Amino acid sequence: MSVLPFSAVLSSRMSTKAPSSNSVAHARRIVQQLKVEAGFERIKVSKASADLMTYCTENARSDPLLMGIQASDNPFKDKKPCTIL
Amino acid sequence: SCDFAAFTFGQKYMRSPLSPEMATQEVPLNETLAHLKTESETLKLKLEEERAKLHDVELHQVAEKVEGLGQFVMKTRRTLKGHGNKVLCMDWCKDKRRIVSSSQDGKVIVWDAFTTNKEHAVTMPCTWVMACAYAPSGCAVACGGLDNKCSVYPLSLDKNENLAAKKKSVAMHTNYLSACSFTNSDMQILTSSGDGTCALWDVESGQLLQSFHGHAADVLCLDLAPSETGNTFVSGGCDKKANVWDMRSGQCIQSFETHESDINSVRYYPSGDAFASGSDDATCRLYDLRADREVAIYSKESIIFGVSSVDFSLSGRLLFGGYNDYTINVWDVLKGTRVSILFGHENRVSTLRVSPDGTAFCTGSWDHTLRVWILMC
Numbered sequence: 001m002s003v004l005p006f007s008a009v010l011s012s013r014m015s016t017k018a019p020s021s022n023s024v025a026h027a028r029r030i031v032q033q034l035k036v037e038a039g040f041e042r043i044k045v046s047k048a049s050a051d052l053m054t055y056c057t058e059n060a061r062s063d064p065l066l067m068g069i070q071a072s073d074n075p076f077k078d079k080k081p082c083t084i085l
Numbered sequence: 086s087c088d089f090a091a092f093t094f095g096q097k098y099m100r101s102p103l104s105p106e107m108a109t110q111e112v113p114l115n116e117t118l119a120h121l122k123t124e125s126e127t128l129k130l131k132l133e134e135e136r137a138k139l140h141d142v143e144l145h146q147v148a149e150k151v152e153g154l155g156q157f158v159m160k161t162r163r164t165l166k167g168h169g170n171k172v173l174c175m176d177w178c179k180d181k182r183r184i185v186s187s188s189q190d191g192k193v194i195v196w197d198a199f200t201t202n203k204e205h206a207v208t209m210p211c212t213w214v215m216a217c218a219y220a221p222s223g224c225a226v227a228c229g230g231l232d233n234k235c236s237v238y239p240l241s242l243d244k245n246e247n248l249a250a251k252k253k254s255v256a257m258h259t260n261y262l263s264a265c266s267f268t269n270s271d272m273q274i275l276t277s278s279g280d281g282t283c284a285l286w287d288v289e290s291g292q293l294l295q296s297f298h299g300h301a302a303d304v305l306c307l308d309l310a311p312s313e314t315g316n317t318f319v320s321g322g323c324d325k326k327a328n329v330w331d332m333r334s335g336q337c338i339q340s341f342e343t344h345e346s347d348i349n350s351v352r353y354y355p356s357g358d359a360f361a362s363g364s365d366d367a368t369c370r371l372y373d374l375r376a377d378r379e380v381a382i383y384s385k386e387s388i389i390f391g392v393s394s395v396d397f398s399l400s401g402r403l404l405f406g407g408y409n410d411y412t413i414n415v416w417d418v419l420k421g422t423r424v425s426i427l428f429g430h431e432n433r434v435s436t437l438r439v440s441p442d443g444t445a446f447c448t449g450s451w452d453h454t455l456r457v458w459i460l461m462c
Contacts, residue, residue, distance in 0.1 A: 027121035033299070033337060034128035040339065040377055044139045048358070048376035049147035052401070053419055055356045057151065059400035064444045065159075066402050068462030075182065075199050076162040076445050076459045 136378045144371070144380045148419035154402070157415060157425040162445070163457035165196050167203055172449035173230070174264075174436045178219045181442045185226045186449055187214035193228045195240065198447065198457050207238055207248045216264045220271040227255070227274055229262035235276050237288055256286045263305045268332075269312055275332075277304040283320050285332060297330050299337040306350045311357040319360045321348030327362050327372065341372050343379045350394040350437075354418075355401045361418075363392030369406050371418065383416040385423060394436050399443030407434030407448055413458075429456055 060066055064074070071077045170190035177184055183204070187193045191212050195205040211232035218227045220237070229235040235256035238248045256262065260279030267274055268285075273294065277283045283297040283304055302323035310317045316332040327348055329339040346365035353360045359373045359380070367388050371381040383404060390410035397404055397418070404416040411432060415425040432451035439446040449455045 024118055024121065027118055027125065031121055031125050031128065033340075034125055034132065036336065036338070037340060038128055038132050038135065042135065042139050042377045043375045044141050045144070045373070045376045045378070045380060046142045046147060048373040049142065049144045049380065051375075052144065052354070052356070052359060052373065052380075053148060053151055055354075055358075056400050056402040056419060059355070060402060062443075063398050063400035063402065064442070065398040065439065065446065065460050066154075066400055068460045069444065074444055074459060076457055079162055 136376075139376060140378065144373075144419065145421040148421075151419055153420065154417050154424050158461040159415070159425060159427055159458050160461050161429050161456040162459050163198055163201055165198070165201055165455040165457070166453070167194055167196075167206075168192060168453045168455075170453060171432075171451040172435060172453060172455055173213065173215050174217045174228075175438060175447055175449045175455060176217055176219045176226075177438055177440050177447065178223045179221055179441055180223055181440050181444065183219070183223065184447055184455065185217050185219050185228075186436075186455055187217035187228050187230070188453075189213050193217055193226065193238070195226060196455070198445075205240055205248060207252075209236075213261070216262050216276075218265050218267055218274075220267050221269065222271050225271060227265050227267065229256065229265060229276075231261050233258045233261060233278070233280075235262050235265045235274055235286070237274070253288070253291070255288050255291050256284060257291075258282070258284070260303070263303065264307050266307060266309055266318075268309060275307060275309065275318060277307045277320055277322075279303040281322070283307055283318075283330065295332065295335045297328075297335055297337070299328055299330075299340070300324050300326060305347060308352050308360065310353055311355065313357065315357075319351045319353065321351040321362055321364075323347045325364075327351055327360070329360075329374065339374065339377060341379060343370060344368070346391070349392060352396050355397055355399065361395045361397065361404055363395040363406050365391035367391055367408075369395050369404060369416065371404075381418070381421050383414075383421060383423070388414065393434055394438075394448075396437055396439045396446065398439060398446075405437055405439065405446055407437040409433045411450070411452075413437070413448060427458065430454070 168188040170188050175186040182199050184196045184198050191209040193207045213231040215230040225239045227237045237253045239251050256276045258278035258280045264277045274286045281300050285295040300322040304320050304322040307320040319329050321327045325344045327341045328337045344364040348362050348364045350363040363369045369383040373380045390408050392406045394407040404418050406414045411430045413427040417424050430450040430452050434448050434450050436449040445457050445459045447457050
């Protein structure tokens with residue numbers, strides 16, 4: 001395996017980093033992450049909801065747990081397990 | 086205290102080497118800790134403002150024009166008995182009939198759910214096998230738990246063959262493995278761990294391909310986006326956050342923090358535009374990815390026990406939740422109401438998955454059994 005054992009990386013990191021610079025680096029990463037998230041292009045909930053509804057209604061007929069399927073098509077229909085010939 | 090985000094698994098995969106940075110650059114004056122904290126608070130507020138601007142209506146209001154669902158009668162049609170202790174995880178094979186399950190006693194069993202026969206059994210070297218997954222080909226299973234690893238076992242056609250002999254160790258974390266999933270092929274596995282990270286691995290070589298840092302505590306669950314929607318996955322953790330990740334870059338693209346406790350399960354809505362979560366706060370929630378916010382909460386005052394696992398029916402209209410009070414609650418995703426409560430298990434429901442063709446769903450429980458349920462009509 002070419003992956004460095006994690007514990008080895010951990011111990012080498014701990015010895016080279018001062019605690020304060022660690023926190024700054026961490027805080028900087030959080031700010032960076034928030035900037036990425038803030039720049040996200042969003043749509044209105046009304047539009048998003050309409051799309052979720054459309055998907056549901058379009059696929060409802062083929063949803064066996066919603067509409068049910070013919071007993072003959074459902075391999076689990078019989079309570080007693082049967083051998084498939 | 087440990088800063089998980091600061092560590093990487095190996096020199097080869099470092100995105101932004103921290104040690105050289107610290108050594109060669111002076112921290113600019115305006116980048117004091119206090120300044121950065123103020124900046125992050127400002128950004129968080131801005132994020133909330135932007136999200137609120139688009140919150141023009143509630144999902145259940147839009148859904149008022151949709152026809153309500155009638156009575157649902159769902160019953161157990163198969164009970165899989167054979168585990169000697171709590172069932173912790175299960176997964177369906179793409180053939181819609183085989184199931185792999187794992188247990189606290191270290192056993193991993195492959196079942197034919199049609200006949201309830203056990204086809205394979207493996208004893209892991211550790212107890213609490215919290216994660217298991219079926220390979221897309223149906224020719225292998227992956228599992229792991231307290232051993233901090235994810236191992237792949239090729240399934241042999243020869244029933245007498247010792248599966249453990251062909252075992253391949255793929256993932257290595259520094260804390261327990263909480264979840265695993267093959268990607269679109271048998272070649273890559275995605276894992277989540279109590280060490281606070283997720284990781285993508287190459288099965289053949291065991292090499293780490295990408296690591297995902299951002300959770301502040303144990304990651305408990307993950308789910309891959311439906312293949313049509315691209316290379317992302319969602320994870321949930323003890324930090325109450327659900328994070329959406331870009332698998333190629335390792336970047337966290339979106340983050341949601343509305344749950345009040347650990348998130349035990351996350352599952353994508355079938356279109357890939359949303360995902361559901363289940364939490365120890367006794368609620369399930371729906372997050373829309375394009376609106377970038379929570380759009381529904383599935384809860385009742387009478388439901389006070391945590392949700393361990395969630396999954397959608399094929400159309401996304403129903404959300405099944407397995408609970409720590411031994412029940413399964415079935416929710417109308419659009420209207421936000423409960424349409425059914427199912428009894429049967431004699432202890433916590435720990436895992437729940439709808440079959441690949443949506444005909445049935447399977448639950449696993451601390452009562453040592455698995456049940457396969459269908460809609461009676």
